[in-house]
Amino acid sequence: MKNLNTLLQDADPVRWEDATPRETLARQRRALLAEVRTADRPPQKMVARRYALLAAAALAAIVAALLLPGLRPLFVAEVHAAVQFEVRLADDQPLPDRQEARVTGSDRTVFLSKDVVVTNGDIQRAEVVPGGDPSQFSVSVEFTPSGAQKMKTATEKQIGRRMAILLDGKVVMAPTIRSAIGSAAVITGKFTRAEAERIAAGLK
Amino acid sequence: MNGKTLEETAWAATTENPSDRLASLFDRHYTRLYRLARRMCPNADEARDLVQETFLKAARRLPSVPADTRGEEAWLVRVLVNTRRDQWRMQSVRRRHREAELGNGRPVAEPRDEEAALILRTSIWQAVERLPPRRRAIVVLSELEGLRDSEIASLLGMHQVTVRWHLRMGRRDLNIALRAHMGDSHEKS
Numbered sequence: 001m002k003n004l005n006t007l008l009q010d011a012d013p014v015r016w017e018d019a020t021p022r023e024t025l026a027r028q029r030r031a032l033l034a035e036v037r038t039a040d041r042p043p044q045k046m047v048a049r050r051y052a053l054l055a056a057a058a059l060a061a062i063v064a065a066l067l068l069p070g071l072r073p074l075f076v077a078e079v080h081a082a083v084q085f086e087v088r089l090a091d092d093q094p095l096p097d098r099q100e101a102r103v104t105g106s107d108r109t110v111f112l113s114k115d116v117v118v119t120n121g122d123i124q125r126a127e128v129v130p131g132g133d134p135s136q137f138s139v140s141v142e143f144t145p146s147g148a149q150k151m152k153t154a155t156e157k158q159i160g161r162r163m164a165i166l167l168d169g170k171v172v173m174a175p176t177i178r179s180a181i182g183s184a185a186v187i188t189g190k191f192t193r194a195e196a197e198r199i200a201a202g203l204k
Numbered sequence: 205m206n207g208k209t210l211e212e213t214a215w216a217a218t219t220e221n222p223s224d225r226l227a228s229l230f231d232r233h234y235t236r237l238y239r240l241a242r243r244m245c246p247n248a249d250e251a252r253d254l255v256q257e258t259f260l261k262a263a264r265r266l267p268s269v270p271a272d273t274r275g276e277e278a279w280l281v282r283v284l285v286n287t288r289r290d291q292w293r294m295q296s297v298r299r300r301h302r303e304a305e306l307g308n309g310r311p312v313a314e315p316r317d318e319e320a321a322l323i324l325r326t327s328i329w330q331a332v333e334r335l336p337p338r339r340r341a342i343v344v345l346s347e348l349e350g351l352r353d354s355e356i357a358s359l360l361g362m363h364q365v366t367v368r369w370h371l372r373m374g375r376r377d378l379n380i381a382l383r384a385h386m387g388d389s390h391e392k393s
Contacts (some may be wrong), residue, residue, distance in 0.1 A: 007325075010321075028230075029234075032256065129267075129269070129270055
């Protein structure tokens, strides 16, 4: 009598059926990409409504600031995020005006530029995502449109150099720039879930 | 990893635009996901729909998909298994209603071919189809894809002990179904 594994191998439909036809596969791929392109483009009405709301909010803020001096401190007060986030250009070699820093959890030393590319204010969204191991978690960061533009401008002519991500002043990663960086990044820092949640909540 | 560190790979992936990233996910993982989906669905069309649903979920939450190859594969497999679980729960409710109306809990499909090997194949696969989705995924990954317990645990984001328990229970259910089939065959002959 055959064992369970042999019986399952015999019964496996993948063994008996043809692979997905090439044209079906191509159709599924096209449908998926069409879906994401549509999803990327907000409906025109929504865009118009968003601009109208932004204009109304800006106008209200200006009027409030001008007419109610008591409210002014509210507009100029600095808000400190719970986790300080910075992205800076970096190099492997010491150069003038560079700050030496160790990458957390590794033996690598990098030399940080003094200019900060983006900070907490340039983050639109941050969330915890699974890491390479079930016990490890990363933090996915989406930049605001102006943050994404700053990242693009800073990186498009810096291919081959490093870009350091700092959390609370410590370099958690310093990958090499392989192409211009845009709207998103993932901080792969081998965090526990609690650490990743604290960072994601603190970034905004 | 072609000499790249994890962080370099991760960063490179985040620089792609959403369409390119999704197309590259589709090209890298479609075949593997389809094989798993087909072993978890009653027919090829449902399996293809399940894979498409998985990629659509990836499209909607692209920044959440880990950027390294192993992480993105595990993410997609977990989404696929969870999507199948949701479908299975809804179908279970409908099936229970239908069975209550028929007054009969036995599966109605009978193999058309009289050949014994085909009947056995059909019976064992019907038993696989009765396993709850997560257990079915674990049995499929272990028995048909040859993955080790630790690899399955990593892929599905669960503890090895839980994987081993599901495997033991899954094999027990399949053996019970097999013995029942053998008993029926003897009674008929």
